Amino acid sequence: MAHFNKxxxxxxFIFSFGFAVSGQAQEFRLRAHHxxxxxxxxxxxxxxxxxxxxxxxxxxxYPLLRDERKVKYISQIGTGITAQLGxxxxxxxxxxxxxxxxxxxAVPGGYIFVTMxxxxxxxxxxxxxxxxxxxxxxxxxKHIVRKLKLQSTDSSxxxxxxxxxxxxxxxxxxxxxxxxxLAFKMLMEEGLSKEDEEDADQxxxxxLITLGYDPHSYLxxxxxxxxxxxxxxxxVLSKTHPTIEFRYRSLKEFISRHQLDNIQGKKxxxxxxxxxxxx
Amino acid sequence: MIVxxxxxxxxxxxxxxxxxxxxxxxxxxxxxxxSSVFATENTVYIKGLGAVLREQPSIxxxxxxxxxxxxxxxxxxxxxxxQKVESGVSQGWLLRGQISKFPVKRKTLILAQKIQLLSAxxxxxxxxxxxxxxxxxxxxxxxxxxxxxxxxxxxxxxxLEQLPSNEENSVIFLSFTE
Numbered sequence: 435m436a437h438f439n440k441x442x443x444x445x446x447f448i449f450s451f452g453f454a455v456s457g458q459a460q461e462f463r464l465r466a467h468h469x470x471x472x473x474x475x476x477x478x479x480x481x482x483x484x485x486x487x488x489x490x491x492x493x494x495x496y497p498l499l500r501d502e503r504k505v506k507y508i509s510q511i512g513t514g515i516t517a518q519l520g521x522x523x524x525x526x527x528x529x530x531x532x533x534x535x536x537x538x539x540a541v542p543g544g545y546i547f548v549t550m551x552x553x554x555x556x557x558x559x560x561x562x563x564x565x566x567x568x569x570x571x572x573x574x575x576k577h578i579v580r581k582l583k584l585q586s587t588d589s590s591x592x593x594x595x596x597x598x599x600x601x602x603x604x605x606x607x608x609x610x611x612x613x614x615x616l617a618f619k620m621l622m623e624e625g626l627s628k629e630d631e632e633d634a635d636q637x638x639x640x641x642l643i644t645l646g647y648d649p650h651s652y653l654x655x656x657x658x659x660x661x662x663x664x665x666x667x668x669x670v671l672s673k674t675h676p677t678i679e680f681r682y683r684s685l686k687e688f689i690s691r692h693q694l695d696n697i698q699g700k701k702x703x704x705x706x707x708x709x710x711x712x713x
Numbered sequence: 714m715i716v717x718x719x720x721x722x723x724x725x726x727x728x729x730x731x732x733x734x735x736x737x738x739x740x741x742x743x744x745x746x747x748s749s750v751f752a753t754e755n756t757v758y759i760k761g762l763g764a765v766l767r768e769q770p771s772i773x774x775x776x777x778x779x780x781x782x783x784x785x786x787x788x789x790x791x792x793x794x795x796q797k798v799e800s801g802v803s804q805g806w807l808l809r810g811q812i813s814k815f816p817v818k819r820k821t822l823i824l825a826q827k828i829q830l831l832s833a834x835x836x837x838x839x840x841x842x843x844x845x846x847x848x849x850x851x852x853x854x855x856x857x858x859x860x861x862x863x864x865x866x867x868x869x870x871x872x873l874e875q876l877p878s879n880e881e882n883s884v885i886f887l888s889f890t891e
């Protein structure tokens with residue numbers, strides 16, 4: 435017994451070391467990992483449910499353009515981006531809003547909208563891809579869900595939504611409707627934080643580079659917004675986004691920090707103009 | 714509480730060999746846990762289609778190896794917007810947007826769930842029915858007043874949702890250069 439006590443600590447360490455290197459420990463870690471992302475998947479269902487309600491409100495404000503040729507084109511560009519760089523668990527939808535106002539919207543769950551006014555302002559496909567990428571970054575980073583403070587104590591961001599949607603009582607339905615209204619108001623009036631917009635701009639630029647598009651076209655698009663913002667042609671956009679000067683400066687700084695000045699890319703101007711010209 | 718007799722404790726502390734073994738075991742244990750922490754943090758997954766490894770962290774650099782969606786890779790080094798990863802025997806650079814810390818999940822499809830509406834009766838299905846009804850009538854409170862001041866258009870949304878989409882074809886469409 436005395437002999438055993440003498441070596442007790444050593445035995446404990448040998449045993450725990452043995453466990454740590456064994457396959458069981460690896461299994462345990464994987465299981466913990468698995469539970470973590472399974473929770474996130476449950477959140478995705480609810481995120482789409484939530485986003486659908488907000489998307490329906492956007493379509494209640496602006497009519498949807500039902501021009502299959504144009505919508506198909508936008509959708510192919512958008513899906514081409516999300517297939518490579520989007521959240522793999524989401525099926526994204528891309529729509530065009532029939533309004534001369536210049537703007538684009540991203541709704542949680544993967545609903546992306548661009549206005550006709552914004553499309554008329556664009557000069558090439560790289561600019562379209564840039565605008566879509568900016569919106570996709572909002573979905574990818576769950577900016578709206580985060581800003582609505584739907585986080586709960588666990589790691590899954592959308593579990594706040596999950597709690598609301600989890601029960602089917604009238605109270606929870608009203609709560610969901612209120613949340614939808616909050617998100618809609620955020621898109622139309624309050625906007626996201628300056629940091630989130632800056633982040634989305636930078637992510638959009640990175641996406642353009644990854645996809646082989648000309649990243650400078652996106653900067654040109656931002657510049658071309660300026661006179662329209664001054665004339666009030668994009669009221670919602672100017673209310674909900676930082677100034678163009680700020681966004682342009684921040685992107686320029688990002689470009690020089692990562693030495694991206696010399697990166698060239700395709701613009702696909704002809705294809706873009708051909709599809710946008712026909713109505 | 715464990716009480717260790719003083720005599721035994723003394724002999725334990727004096728046994729240099731034991732102390733040496735103790736620290737050796739402690740070191741091995743710590744190094745294992747530390748390495749496992751880093752190993753899991755280094756494991757990343759290829760998010761999407763069309764990820765290609767490059768020799769150097771540059772767009773002009775030669776493409777060396779194609780990786781399919783969901784592939785588990787080890788990240789080795791990062792440099793600006795570039796990330797160096799290792800997959801099996803091949804190493805190369807990717808753009809950081811192409812990888813994710815989380816394993817790739819299966820797609821969540823709204824339309825697929827709608828078909829379930831006909832056969833199954835789960836909680837999700839009821840929710841879906843609910844949003845369709847609200848879409849037409851609008852949610853009202855006990856006094857018959859509308860909860861939300863905003864209009865909705867679920868018919869337009871459903872028109873958008875029924876449009877076909879194909880990831881592989883879209884990637885090919887996107888890769889076209891004039």
